[in-house]
Amino acid sequence: MADLRSEFIGIKSPNPFWLASAPPTDKEYNVRRAFEAGWGGVVWKTLGAEGPPVVNVNGPRYGAIYGADRRLLGLNNIELITDRPLEVNLREMTMVKRDYPDRALIASIMVPCEEEAWKAILPRVEETGADGIELNFGCPHGMAERGMGSAVGQVPEYIEMVTRWCKQYSNMPVIVKLTPNITDIRKPARAAKAGGADAVSLINTINSITSVDLDDFAPEPTIDGKGTHGGYCGPAVKPIALNMVAEIARDPETAGLPISGIGGVTTWRDAAEFLALGAGNVQVCTAAMTYGFKVVQEMISGLSDYMDRKGFVSTSELVGRAVPNVTDWQYLNLGYVTKAEIKQDDCIKCGRCYAVCEDTSHQAIDMSADRVFTVKDEECVACNLCVDVCPVECITMRKLEPGETDLRTGETVGGYNNWTQHPNNPSATAAE
Amino acid sequence: MSDSQLTQGIVPGRLDPERYCTNFADHTPPLGAQEARIAADRCYFCHDAPCMEACPTSIDVPLFIRQISTGTPEAAAKTIFAQNILGGMCARVCPTETLCEGACVRMESEGEPVEIGALQRFATDTLMARQSHPFTRAAKTGKSVAVVGAGPAGLACAHGLAMRGHDVTIFDARPKPGGLNEYGIASYKAPGGFAQAEVDWLMQIGGISVVANWELGRKGDGDLGDLLADHEAVFLGMGLSGVNALRMEGEDKDGIVPATEFIAELRQADDLAKLPIGRDVVVIGGGMTAVDAAVQSKLLGALNVTLVYRRSRAQMPASLHEQEHALTHGVRIIENAAPVAIHGNGAVREIEFAYTQEGASGLERTDVTFRLPADQVFKAIGQTLGDMPEKIEVKGGKIVVDGAGRAAPRVWAGGDCTHAGEDLTVTAVAQGRDAAVEIHQFLMEG
Incomplete structure (x- = not known):
């Protein structure tokens, strides 16, 4: 059986399958279940600044589109970052990392674009023993309107600035999570690199309206007769994500910058494709939210089986293998x-x-x-x-x-x- | 203690009362919305679809299934009814395994067709449940047409004509309209009074009246001349009212009846527990009527039911699916055997068969014989056309029609009574429907 152990920007995990920052990683309870199921790492659901946490809607947070037999192909969400107090999340992260030292635990962070805000939160995150941080410059709904999330990710100068602060005020490896809601993904990736990022991760979700209620004439999910755009993810976005990963992998200015691939990874094959296009590992969310944490077991066996067939001893032999074949x-x-x-x-x-x-x-x-x-x-x-x-x-x-x-x-x-x-x-x- | 399955002779109430309900319940329960959605997802929306080609009424199967899958089963029903106004009954009684489903390309790839029949029922049931009729009658033309026979052919023809604004009077020999749908098919294929409900629903188009208990040529009723005098055109769709005889000594013994009579009696019975059935039942024949009689005998509590066919199972007119249906209900099928003698004193006790073989001059009896105990024998060896008026040409026991379904000036015919019939409800519907188009053209030109 192939060795799936993965080392991504110095962070070790037993396999390259991480859970992306999202509802599945919002609490200790979920993350422990994920690790028991076999996930190599998690990116904890995005932490906000100290103080009263954000609030979420109390109606439906997700909308979906389906293929045959109601197979979920695309999911859209209007959920915000964690709505639990910062100290609760930090305490739970500490306990989980203590109990699962071999798994990767990354803290996703989104605080206002002010130096003080980052300076305040970084040491507290570092105390948890987290292996690294991921800067959430991607969420396209709710937080962007407050000058965070994709509002930052759409301005390369901000990306570079915040990344630099993070490198300045912490010793943790920094992953910059990119939004796809832009015209040229290479620009924010270059900015992240210029700011000193250790890696980029992409894609975050895509602005979307999944459907319209044709009786109430409102976008879905509908909250009291109104709807808003959400972030689209799941198998349907994979082709968009693959292209953006490849664009960064083959851009001479960012070539060699580690990439954590995200976007519709549902099976081992999807993961292998991301790796071949230059991702060092993958992050998964919708597949887990559709089928539960057990799906990782198929990803592990499938990737291992494929690597055996190909004679690859380590995932690093697969990473980037298709990049030279991506051309204009x-x-x-x-x-x-x-x-x-x-x-x-x-x-x-x-x-x-x-x-x-x-x-x-x-x-x-x-x-x-x-x-x-x-x-x-x-x-x-x-x-x-x-x-x-x-x-x-x-x-x-x-x-x-x-x-x-x-x-x-x-x-x-x-x-x-x-x-x-x-x-x-x-x-x-x-x-x- | 009442009678049991072991009681000799022809007696009612062989089973516990509740068994009759379960035995005669819908033998193919309808799809639920979820099942229908999943089944519809399997359709490939083929180009020039083989299923549509295989349907005698050319229902646009891929389109109606797509309409189901997009959540518009009533639009699907309209697609079906536009081609086949008896699409509800056909969804229940069509031998789909030899028609649409037999042609489904999924048979080629995985051996499991899209459940077209069940989906058709889902769509038609959905629309009919509202008791709403999807078509509107055209302005009245003032023309009138007589339709003889209220079976599938006659009803389809009447509907087609009424929809085009003509007045239609249907004459039928039975007390109720519906023909074989009401009197001739197995009860569990269309339970819950579906045949009458369908007729009522069809009649909502307006302009159709029914004269019951009226037989063509019977004194006091009327003959073809009377119909032609009162109407601009006539459609004959009276089916086959007679039955073939065994032509054997002892055929008149008690206990020997046509299978069609037994089925009709069963269909009209208010209380199946009161319907007598033999302990040892023998059905002679190999078509769908034989299978329907045999299976229903078993369901009524007959201890032993044997279906005997003179040729091989492969040659049986009943489809393999029908044969398997009989076998799984405990009917024994004996192939390659023909009756040679009826034994019994007053009532039948035994029936003797000789095995057959294919010889130089066709089917031949061998010297090898056997006897089956029989207190009831159902003859299902084919039905025959009743007496026809002189001006109607009859050949090989069937009405001769031209390519346009015309049997004589101002007279059209369709369904089992014609040489074009195939003993299929769906074929009768197609011929009735097409005759309506021809008659309409004749009326509007004439």
């Missing part, structure tokens, strides 16, 4: 040609490939009177839509070998040729 569109090989191929023995004749190709793509699938579906190579642009909609995975893309003729263009498949070299590109540079 202009460098994609236009000389690479594939054609859809339907395995007739496996085809169940549902005709979905035909319907979508005929109606919405390139009319490249033929349907016979007895429902045999075949690809017309002379029309197929290899868009992959048929592969995507086939319910039984009987369609694959066959790569044309150099020398073969692409029946659609009549051209012979050749070598590498990208847009920067393409004759149709006015600013093309001649290929060698």
Whole structure:
């Protein structure tokens, strides 16, 4: 069995699966259950400043969207940071860390953008024995309107400033949690690095309205007839998160900056994908909130099984392995040609490939009177839509070998040729 | 002590009273909303869907299932009723395993079809529970049509015509409308008076009146000429009123009756505990009527029920699903055997069969015979057309119709009484529905 032990910015944990700062990590009771279930670490639910804690709504805090069989695909929340007194959280963190010294315990913090506020809370957090801190610059609702959370995360200068304070007033490793509610994720990541951050974690939740009550005409979750945007998470946001992680991993200015990957991690495979795109570990929330803490056991066995199959001894062999293959569109090989191929023995004749190709793509699938579906190579642009909609995975893309003729263009498949070299590109540079 | 399963002869009350309720309850309980949602999620929304193709009424199955999955079962019902106004009954009695569900692409991938029949019932029950009718009658045309037979074909035709503004009078030989839905199918397939409820619901379109206890050609009722004199057009959908005889000596002995009679009597019984049934019941035949009679005999408390078919099980008109239904209810099926003699003094006591085999000249009897004890024998070897008026061409015991369902000038026909019938409710509905379109066109052009 592969060794899943993980070391992230010097913080050791028995596996790379941490629970993200969120409702599952709000209390000692939950965190102990999480550790008993096998989680490698937790980021404790975000602490606020000393004094009366924030209050939450007393109506529904979550909204959801579903796939088939009411499988939860996306979750949205309007819950704020911890609504329990700071001292209670700090006391519980101390006790949990004492009892689980091998697990990672990170404190998430969100206090006003004032030096004194950070200076006040950091020593108290350090006293708990926490392994590190995560700066919550991400929450998009409730706190942002008070100048915290994503309101900070959207201003790179603030990120850099606060990060610097944290490095100045504590010895703990600092993780900066980024909001995706911006146009270019590289900017806040660069700011965090400039401020001295040890790592970034992303993504926090995405501004969202999950649904509208069509009788009351109010966004859901609805509180007394009104609704507000919440933070979207769960399997549906994974593609957005993967891209943002990759953007930071391959940005020359932030390359090598450790990343804790967050966003829709539900299975071992999701986690492995984040690691391959450069995340040093992953944080999970919605999967636990959908199925309970036990899901980590599948993540552990699945990742271990995969690593064994690949011959990876440590997760570090996987981390970043796909980053060199993330490129810009202009460098994609236009000389690479594939054609859809339907395995007739496996085809169940549902005709979905035909319907979508005929109606919405390139009319490249033929349907016979007895429902045999075949690809017309002379029309197929290899868009992959048929592969995507086939319910039984009987369609694959066959790569044309150099020398073969692409029946659609009549051209012979050749070598590498990208847009920067393409004759149709006015600013093309001649290929060698 | 009352009678038990062991009592010899044909007697009522073989079972504890409460057993009748459980035995004749809905044999396929309806889907709940949650079950329906999950079942609907399995539909792939196929292109030019094979299930739709397999449905004799061409119901847009993928569309109605998608409507269920998006929380609009009444819209789903309207999709169904637009093609098949008896979609409620068809959801209960269609041999879906050989029609839509048999064609479902999930059969190919996993051997378990989308539960189309159950979903259709979910949708139609939802709309019908409100007793609201989804269609509106067009302005009255002043034309009138006579429909003979208030079964699936006649009702579908009448509805189609009434909806287009014509006045329709349905004439039926039985006291109640519904035809085989009311008198001919197993009780547990449509319990709770569904057949009558469906007729009442269908009639809400307006413009349809029913004349009961009226038989075509019977003295005092009327003949085809009378109908053509009073109406612009006539639709014949009277089904098959007669039954084939065994043509054997002793067929008139007590205890030997057509299976259709037994089923009709059972369907009309107020108290099943009062319905007599034999201890040793033999059903001769291999169609759905034979299965319905055999299973219901068992449910009434018959000790031994044997279904004997002259050919192999693979050749039985009853589907494999129906056969399994019979077997799981304790019916014994004997294949490749034909009756050769009836024994008994006044009433039947035993029936003798010879095994059969396929020979050069078709099915042949062998010399190997056996006897089954029988105090009641149900004949289910096919039904026959009643006497037809002269101007209606009959061939092979069925009314001949052209491609447009026309049997004679101003006369259309559909359902089991025609050579186009398939002994299926859904096919009868399709033919009645299509005849209504033809008749409407004729009336509006003429």
